[in-house]
Amino acid sequence: MPSPSDLKPGVLLISEPFLEDPSFKRAVILLCEHTRSHSFGLVLTQPQEVILDSIMDAKVMGEIPLFAGGPVDPTILQFIHRRPDLIQGGQEISPGLFWAGDFEQVIEAVVDGTISFQEIKFFIGYSGWSAGQLDRELKSNAWMVSQARIEDVFEEEPGKLWRNVLYQKGGNFRVLSTYPDDPNLN
Template structure:
Protein backbone atom coordinates (compact mmCIF):
# COMPACT_ATOMS: atom_id res chain seq x y z
CA UNK A 1 0.00 0.00 0.00
CA UNK A 2 1.38 3.48 -0.73
CA UNK A 3 3.13 4.80 2.34
CA UNK A 4 0.60 7.59 2.86
CA UNK A 5 -2.37 5.15 3.09
CA UNK A 6 -3.33 2.64 5.75
CA UNK A 7 -6.02 0.01 5.69
CA UNK A 8 -7.97 2.15 8.17
CA UNK A 9 -8.19 4.85 5.48
CA UNK A 10 -10.59 2.62 3.53
CA UNK A 11 -13.93 3.63 5.00
CA UNK A 12 -17.20 5.18 3.89
CA UNK A 13 -16.74 8.75 2.67
CA UNK A 14 -13.42 8.15 0.94
CA UNK A 15 -12.95 8.85 -2.76
CA UNK A 16 -11.12 6.24 -4.80
CA UNK A 17 -9.34 7.83 -7.75
CA UNK A 18 -8.23 5.50 -10.52
CA UNK A 19 -4.54 5.82 -11.19
CA UNK A 20 -3.98 7.19 -14.71
CA UNK A 21 -2.50 3.96 -16.09
CA UNK A 22 -5.23 1.63 -14.78
CA UNK A 23 -5.73 -0.87 -17.59
CA UNK A 24 -9.45 -1.29 -17.02
CA UNK A 25 -11.60 0.70 -19.49
CA UNK A 26 -14.67 0.68 -17.21
CA UNK A 27 -12.69 2.51 -14.50
CA UNK A 28 -10.60 4.82 -16.67
CA UNK A 29 -10.08 7.99 -14.61
CA UNK A 30 -13.04 7.27 -12.41
CA UNK A 31 -13.76 8.75 -9.01
CA UNK A 32 -15.69 6.36 -6.77
CA UNK A 33 -17.37 7.35 -3.53
CA UNK A 34 -16.87 4.49 -1.06
CA UNK A 35 -20.23 3.93 0.67
CA UNK A 36 -19.52 0.69 2.56
CA UNK A 37 -16.34 -1.09 3.55
CA UNK A 38 -16.09 -4.16 5.77
CA UNK A 39 -14.08 -7.35 6.07
CA UNK A 40 -16.61 -9.09 3.80
CA UNK A 41 -17.07 -6.55 0.98
CA UNK A 42 -16.73 -3.00 -0.28
CA UNK A 43 -19.25 -0.97 -2.24
CA UNK A 44 -19.11 2.40 -3.98
CA UNK A 45 -20.64 4.66 -6.63
CA UNK A 46 -18.84 6.22 -9.60
CA UNK A 47 -19.32 9.98 -9.39
CA UNK A 48 -18.06 11.00 -12.81
CA UNK A 49 -19.91 8.80 -15.32
CA UNK A 50 -23.18 10.57 -16.20
CA UNK A 51 -25.54 8.67 -18.47
CA UNK A 52 -27.52 9.93 -21.42
CA UNK A 53 -30.62 8.40 -19.82
CA UNK A 54 -32.88 10.07 -17.29
CA UNK A 55 -34.70 8.58 -14.33
CA UNK A 56 -38.09 8.65 -16.08
CA UNK A 57 -36.66 6.31 -18.71
CA UNK A 58 -36.28 3.50 -16.16
CA UNK A 59 -39.38 4.08 -13.99
CA UNK A 60 -42.94 3.17 -14.91
CA UNK A 61 -44.35 6.26 -13.21
CA UNK A 62 -43.61 9.30 -15.41
CA UNK A 63 -44.31 12.25 -13.16
CA UNK A 64 -40.89 13.86 -12.88
CA UNK A 65 -38.86 16.29 -14.80
CA UNK A 66 -35.64 15.12 -16.40
CA UNK A 67 -33.65 13.72 -13.46
CA UNK A 68 -30.12 12.86 -14.61
CA UNK A 69 -28.65 9.42 -13.95
CA UNK A 70 -25.08 8.30 -13.32
CA UNK A 71 -23.54 4.89 -13.86
CA UNK A 72 -22.60 3.82 -10.34
CA UNK A 73 -20.45 0.99 -11.65
CA UNK A 74 -20.50 -2.18 -13.71
CA UNK A 75 -22.34 -4.36 -11.15
CA UNK A 76 -26.11 -4.93 -11.36
CA UNK A 77 -27.46 -2.19 -13.60
CA UNK A 78 -30.97 -2.88 -12.25
CA UNK A 79 -30.24 -1.32 -8.85
CA UNK A 80 -31.13 2.35 -8.39
CA UNK A 81 -29.46 4.30 -5.57
CA UNK A 82 -28.90 7.89 -4.60
CA UNK A 83 -26.74 10.18 -2.50
CA UNK A 84 -27.74 13.59 -1.21
CA UNK A 85 -26.95 16.44 1.13
CA UNK A 86 -30.49 17.22 2.27
CA UNK A 87 -31.34 15.16 5.38
CA UNK A 88 -33.86 17.85 6.28
CA UNK A 89 -35.98 16.69 3.32
CA UNK A 90 -34.99 13.01 3.01
CA UNK A 91 -35.05 10.84 6.12
CA UNK A 92 -33.40 7.49 6.67
CA UNK A 93 -30.14 8.14 4.85
CA UNK A 94 -26.80 6.93 6.15
CA UNK A 95 -24.29 9.73 6.74
CA UNK A 96 -21.05 8.50 5.18
CA UNK A 97 -19.14 11.78 5.43
CA UNK A 98 -20.04 15.08 7.15
CA UNK A 99 -23.19 16.31 5.41
CA UNK A 100 -23.13 13.53 2.77
CA UNK A 101 -25.86 10.89 2.89
CA UNK A 102 -26.28 7.62 1.01
CA UNK A 103 -29.87 6.50 0.38
CA UNK A 104 -32.88 7.34 2.49
CA UNK A 105 -36.60 7.48 1.80
CA UNK A 106 -36.85 7.29 -2.00
CA UNK A 107 -40.42 8.59 -2.15
CA UNK A 108 -39.46 11.63 -0.06
CA UNK A 109 -36.59 12.30 -2.46
CA UNK A 110 -38.88 12.13 -5.50
CA UNK A 111 -41.53 14.33 -3.82
CA UNK A 112 -38.88 16.93 -2.89
CA UNK A 113 -37.79 17.03 -6.54
CA UNK A 114 -41.34 17.26 -7.90
CA UNK A 115 -42.15 20.03 -5.42
CA UNK A 116 -38.92 21.84 -6.34
CA UNK A 117 -37.65 21.71 -2.76
CA UNK A 118 -34.41 20.04 -3.78
CA UNK A 119 -32.13 20.83 -6.70
CA UNK A 120 -29.99 18.44 -8.71
CA UNK A 121 -26.89 20.02 -7.16
CA UNK A 122 -28.01 18.38 -3.90
CA UNK A 123 -28.85 14.85 -5.07
CA UNK A 124 -27.49 12.27 -7.53
CA UNK A 125 -29.09 9.05 -8.76
CA UNK A 126 -27.11 6.00 -9.87
CA UNK A 127 -27.82 2.74 -11.67
CA UNK A 128 -25.43 -0.06 -10.86
CA UNK A 129 -22.55 0.06 -8.42
CA UNK A 130 -18.89 -0.79 -7.98
CA UNK A 131 -18.23 -3.73 -5.69
CA UNK A 132 -15.31 -5.66 -4.27
CA UNK A 133 -15.18 -8.98 -2.44
CA UNK A 134 -13.38 -9.52 0.87
CA UNK A 135 -9.85 -8.08 0.69
CA UNK A 136 -10.06 -7.21 -3.02
CA UNK A 137 -10.12 -3.43 -2.58
CA UNK A 138 -7.22 -3.56 -0.12
CA UNK A 139 -5.18 -5.52 -2.67
CA UNK A 140 -6.04 -3.04 -5.43
CA UNK A 141 -5.02 -0.08 -3.27
CA UNK A 142 -1.82 -1.87 -2.27
CA UNK A 143 -1.01 -2.41 -5.96
CA UNK A 144 -1.51 1.34 -6.58
CA UNK A 145 -4.67 0.96 -8.68
CA UNK A 146 -6.45 3.55 -6.53
CA UNK A 147 -5.48 6.77 -4.79
CA UNK A 148 -7.49 7.89 -1.76
CA UNK A 149 -8.87 11.26 -0.77
CA UNK A 150 -11.61 12.22 1.72
CA UNK A 151 -14.86 13.17 0.01
CA UNK A 152 -16.08 16.73 0.31
CA UNK A 153 -19.50 18.07 -0.62
CA UNK A 154 -17.82 20.26 -3.25
CA UNK A 155 -16.20 17.27 -4.95
CA UNK A 156 -19.33 15.14 -4.82
CA UNK A 157 -21.95 17.68 -5.86
CA UNK A 158 -20.37 20.83 -7.27
CA UNK A 159 -17.53 19.70 -9.52
CA UNK A 160 -18.35 18.73 -13.12
CA UNK A 161 -17.97 15.02 -13.91
CA UNK A 162 -15.49 15.84 -16.69
CA UNK A 163 -13.10 17.68 -14.38
CA UNK A 164 -13.58 15.80 -11.09
CA UNK A 165 -10.69 13.30 -11.41
CA UNK A 166 -8.17 15.97 -12.41
CA UNK A 167 -9.43 18.48 -9.84
CA UNK A 168 -9.13 16.12 -6.87
CA UNK A 169 -5.64 15.02 -7.87
CA UNK A 170 -4.51 18.57 -8.53
CA UNK A 171 -5.72 19.73 -5.13
CA UNK A 172 -3.86 16.87 -3.42
CA UNK A 173 -0.68 18.67 -4.51
CA UNK A 174 2.87 17.35 -4.94
CA UNK A 175 3.28 14.44 -7.33
CA UNK A 176 -0.49 14.07 -7.55
CA UNK A 177 -0.61 17.47 -9.22
CA UNK A 178 1.72 16.13 -11.92
CA UNK A 179 -0.49 13.04 -12.38
CA UNK A 180 -3.52 15.29 -12.84
CA UNK A 181 -1.95 16.74 -15.98
CA UNK A 182 -1.05 13.39 -17.53
CA UNK A 183 -2.78 13.04 -20.93
CA UNK A 184 -5.53 10.45 -21.48
CA UNK A 185 -3.46 8.87 -24.22
CA UNK A 186 0.27 9.57 -23.78
CA UNK A 187 1.02 8.17 -27.26
CA UNK A 188 -0.62 11.27 -28.75
CA UNK A 189 2.07 13.57 -27.32
Protein backbone atom coordinates (compact mmCIF):
# COMPACT_ATOMS: atom_id res chain seq x y z
CA MET A 1 0.00 0.00 0.00
CA PRO A 2 1.43 3.39 -0.94
CA SER A 3 2.11 5.94 1.78
CA PRO A 4 2.23 9.74 1.74
CA SER A 5 6.03 9.50 1.69
CA ASP A 6 5.70 8.07 -1.85
CA LEU A 7 4.25 11.38 -3.05
CA LYS A 8 6.82 13.55 -4.79
CA PRO A 9 7.22 15.27 -8.14
CA GLY A 10 7.66 12.79 -10.96
CA VAL A 11 5.33 10.06 -9.73
CA LEU A 12 2.17 8.95 -11.44
CA LEU A 13 -1.10 8.83 -9.55
CA ILE A 14 -3.25 6.04 -10.97
CA SER A 15 -6.93 6.18 -10.06
CA GLU A 16 -8.50 3.12 -8.51
CA PRO A 17 -10.63 1.18 -11.02
CA PHE A 18 -14.05 2.25 -9.75
CA LEU A 19 -13.47 5.94 -9.06
CA GLU A 20 -16.60 7.54 -10.48
CA ASP A 21 -15.53 11.21 -10.57
CA PRO A 22 -15.52 11.93 -14.35
CA SER A 23 -12.46 14.15 -13.97
CA PHE A 24 -10.44 11.23 -12.63
CA LYS A 25 -12.12 8.06 -13.93
CA ARG A 26 -9.33 5.73 -15.12
CA ALA A 27 -6.96 8.69 -14.88
CA VAL A 28 -3.19 8.81 -14.70
CA ILE A 29 -1.87 12.05 -13.23
CA LEU A 30 1.72 13.26 -13.35
CA LEU A 31 2.45 14.82 -9.97
CA CYS A 32 4.43 18.02 -10.60
CA GLU A 33 4.53 19.47 -7.10
CA HIS A 34 3.84 18.14 -3.60
CA THR A 35 4.40 20.27 -0.50
CA ARG A 36 2.87 20.57 2.95
CA SER A 37 0.55 23.31 1.67
CA HIS A 38 -0.64 21.83 -1.64
CA SER A 39 -0.21 19.31 -4.43
CA PHE A 40 -0.43 19.89 -8.17
CA GLY A 41 -0.56 17.52 -11.11
CA LEU A 42 -1.62 17.08 -14.75
CA VAL A 43 -3.96 14.39 -16.08
CA LEU A 44 -2.20 12.51 -18.91
CA THR A 45 -5.23 10.52 -20.06
CA GLN A 46 -7.73 13.14 -21.22
CA PRO A 47 -7.03 14.46 -24.72
CA GLN A 48 -9.41 17.22 -25.76
CA GLU A 49 -11.23 17.71 -29.03
CA VAL A 50 -10.03 21.31 -29.20
CA ILE A 51 -6.51 22.10 -30.28
CA LEU A 52 -4.10 24.63 -28.84
CA ASP A 53 -4.44 26.86 -31.90
CA SER A 54 -8.11 27.41 -31.03
CA ILE A 55 -7.29 29.03 -27.68
CA MET A 56 -4.25 31.08 -28.73
CA ASP A 57 -4.54 34.64 -30.05
CA ALA A 58 -2.33 34.03 -33.07
CA LYS A 59 -3.12 31.15 -35.43
CA VAL A 60 0.50 30.09 -35.80
CA MET A 61 0.64 26.94 -33.75
CA GLY A 62 -0.99 24.45 -36.11
CA GLU A 63 -2.90 21.41 -34.89
CA ILE A 64 -1.28 20.92 -31.51
CA PRO A 65 -2.99 18.36 -29.25
CA LEU A 66 -4.35 19.67 -25.99
CA PHE A 67 -5.12 17.70 -22.82
CA ALA A 68 -7.38 18.48 -19.86
CA GLY A 69 -4.89 18.73 -17.01
CA GLY A 70 -7.70 18.56 -14.46
CA PRO A 71 -10.82 20.29 -13.29
CA VAL A 72 -9.13 23.29 -11.65
CA ASP A 73 -8.97 26.56 -13.60
CA PRO A 74 -9.32 25.52 -17.26
CA THR A 75 -8.05 28.96 -18.31
CA ILE A 76 -4.48 28.11 -17.30
CA LEU A 77 -2.20 26.62 -19.95
CA GLN A 78 0.56 24.27 -18.71
CA PHE A 79 3.11 22.16 -20.51
CA ILE A 80 5.58 19.40 -19.82
CA HIS A 81 8.53 18.56 -22.02
CA ARG A 82 11.79 16.69 -22.34
CA ARG A 83 13.79 19.31 -24.24
CA PRO A 84 15.61 21.57 -21.76
CA ASP A 85 18.09 22.30 -24.56
CA LEU A 86 15.29 24.15 -26.40
CA ILE A 87 13.18 25.42 -23.50
CA GLN A 88 14.91 27.17 -20.63
CA GLY A 89 13.54 27.80 -17.17
CA GLY A 90 11.62 24.55 -16.75
CA GLN A 91 11.56 22.67 -13.47
CA GLU A 92 12.91 19.12 -13.64
CA ILE A 93 10.35 16.92 -11.91
CA SER A 94 11.90 13.58 -12.84
CA PRO A 95 15.14 12.75 -14.67
CA GLY A 96 14.74 14.18 -18.17
CA LEU A 97 11.17 15.42 -17.59
CA PHE A 98 10.42 19.12 -17.17
CA TRP A 99 7.37 21.17 -16.23
CA ALA A 100 6.96 24.70 -17.66
CA GLY A 101 9.68 26.98 -18.97
CA ASP A 102 10.03 29.92 -21.34
CA PHE A 103 6.78 30.01 -23.33
CA GLU A 104 8.25 32.18 -26.11
CA GLN A 105 10.86 29.46 -26.70
CA VAL A 106 8.06 26.86 -26.76
CA ILE A 107 6.15 28.76 -29.44
CA GLU A 108 9.29 29.18 -31.51
CA ALA A 109 10.24 25.49 -31.22
CA VAL A 110 6.73 24.33 -32.15
CA VAL A 111 6.32 26.74 -35.06
CA ASP A 112 9.70 25.92 -36.61
CA GLY A 113 9.28 22.17 -35.98
CA THR A 114 12.34 21.68 -33.75
CA ILE A 115 10.22 19.99 -31.08
CA SER A 116 7.85 17.10 -31.70
CA PHE A 117 4.69 16.09 -29.88
CA GLN A 118 6.56 13.10 -28.49
CA GLU A 119 8.63 15.69 -26.60
CA ILE A 120 6.01 18.17 -25.36
CA LYS A 121 2.41 18.06 -24.09
CA PHE A 122 0.04 20.96 -23.46
CA PHE A 123 -2.71 21.05 -20.84
CA ILE A 124 -5.58 23.33 -19.93
CA GLY A 125 -6.45 23.29 -16.27
CA TYR A 126 -4.79 21.21 -13.62
CA SER A 127 -5.46 18.87 -10.72
CA GLY A 128 -4.93 20.41 -7.32
CA TRP A 129 -5.19 19.34 -3.71
CA SER A 130 -5.09 21.42 -0.54
CA ALA A 131 -2.84 20.68 2.44
CA GLY A 132 -3.11 17.00 3.38
CA GLN A 133 -5.94 16.25 0.92
CA LEU A 134 -3.90 14.06 -1.42
CA ASP A 135 -2.34 12.23 1.55
CA ARG A 136 -5.86 11.40 2.82
CA GLU A 137 -6.98 10.25 -0.63
CA LEU A 138 -3.92 8.01 -0.89
CA LYS A 139 -4.66 6.48 2.54
CA SER A 140 -8.25 5.80 1.43
CA ASN A 141 -6.91 3.88 -1.61
CA ALA A 142 -8.26 6.33 -4.21
CA TRP A 143 -4.82 6.35 -5.88
CA MET A 144 -2.02 3.96 -6.65
CA VAL A 145 1.50 5.34 -7.16
CA SER A 146 4.18 4.54 -9.72
CA GLN A 147 7.38 6.29 -10.77
CA ALA A 148 6.80 8.14 -14.06
CA ARG A 149 8.61 6.83 -17.11
CA ILE A 150 9.18 9.23 -20.01
CA GLU A 151 7.56 6.81 -22.47
CA ASP A 152 4.41 6.69 -20.31
CA VAL A 153 4.17 10.47 -20.00
CA PHE A 154 4.38 10.85 -23.78
CA GLU A 155 2.25 7.80 -24.62
CA GLU A 156 0.72 8.35 -28.06
CA GLU A 157 -2.47 6.49 -27.13
CA PRO A 158 -3.52 8.04 -23.80
CA GLY A 159 -6.61 5.82 -23.67
CA LYS A 160 -4.31 2.85 -23.01
CA LEU A 161 -2.13 4.51 -20.38
CA TRP A 162 -4.15 3.59 -17.27
CA ARG A 163 -4.10 -0.13 -18.15
CA ASN A 164 -0.46 -0.06 -19.33
CA VAL A 165 0.88 1.58 -16.17
CA LEU A 166 -0.95 -0.87 -13.91
CA TYR A 167 0.20 -3.83 -16.01
CA GLN A 168 3.84 -2.65 -15.78
CA LYS A 169 3.60 -2.61 -11.97
CA GLY A 170 3.09 -6.39 -12.10
CA GLY A 171 1.55 -8.71 -9.53
CA ASN A 172 -2.00 -7.88 -8.43
CA PHE A 173 -1.82 -4.62 -10.39
CA ARG A 174 -1.90 -6.69 -13.59
CA VAL A 175 -5.22 -8.11 -12.47
CA LEU A 176 -6.54 -4.60 -11.78
CA SER A 177 -5.48 -3.54 -15.27
CA THR A 178 -7.97 -6.01 -16.73
CA TYR A 179 -11.00 -4.79 -14.76
CA PRO A 180 -13.75 -3.78 -17.17
CA ASP A 181 -14.99 -0.18 -17.15
CA ASP A 182 -18.38 -1.48 -16.07
CA PRO A 183 -18.08 -4.65 -13.94
CA ASN A 184 -21.82 -5.32 -14.45
CA LEU A 185 -21.02 -6.18 -18.07
CA ASN A 186 -18.64 -8.92 -16.97
